[in-house]
Amino acid sequence: MRLELTGKSFAGRPVLGPLHLTVERGQRMAVLGPSGIGKSTLLRILAGLDRDFGGRLESREKVAVVFQEPVLLPWQRAVANITLPTGCTEAEARRLMAEVGLAGQEDKFPRQLSLGQQRRLSLARAFAARPDILLMDEPFASLDRETAGRMMDLTARLLDRSGAGLVLITHDAAEASGLGAELFRLAGSPAALVRDERAG
Incomplete structure (x- = not known):
């Protein structure tokens, strides 16, 4: 999956600036950043749910999404x-x-x-x-610490078994670390994607 984004706006207000993102099967990455910065917007673009953006999304991979709410x-x-x-x-x-x-x-x-x-x-x-790539939008939010920990362990096991790639949207660097995901951060206005220094 490859995203070449030139920009994303809502009602004329730029939210995401130019960014380049490539995700392959087996690769795990996490996108951190404050609320309202555009993390969920980025995930919806990657999922093909938001096509109103500047740039191009190329994906031959099969994608599955776990949203903030279970959506059952x-x-x-x-x-x-x-x-x-x-x-x-x-x-x-x-x-x-x-x-x-x-x-x-x-x-x-x-x-x-x-x-x-x-x-x-x-x-x-x-x-x-x-899926070849699993997209997760704050899947452990509003869960108590013990339940969230069990969910993370379960997700890690399923990823290990399936070999799927991961893009995790989260506020919590510890969640990313628990899933073995490389840390990236959305920052600025409009937001740009940068590799988090804690990723080494």
């Missing part, structure tokens, strides 16, 4: 929230649910699951799509 289908049972969007078999969906600690929850509706369980379900859904 409330009228579908948990297992169908995996099979319907991804086309995977029910057996594969059940295997992934067991892997993320949701065995026995397959027939529950999202409202019957805790936030942590919903996040694990959305993670299982993402990996069911067999």
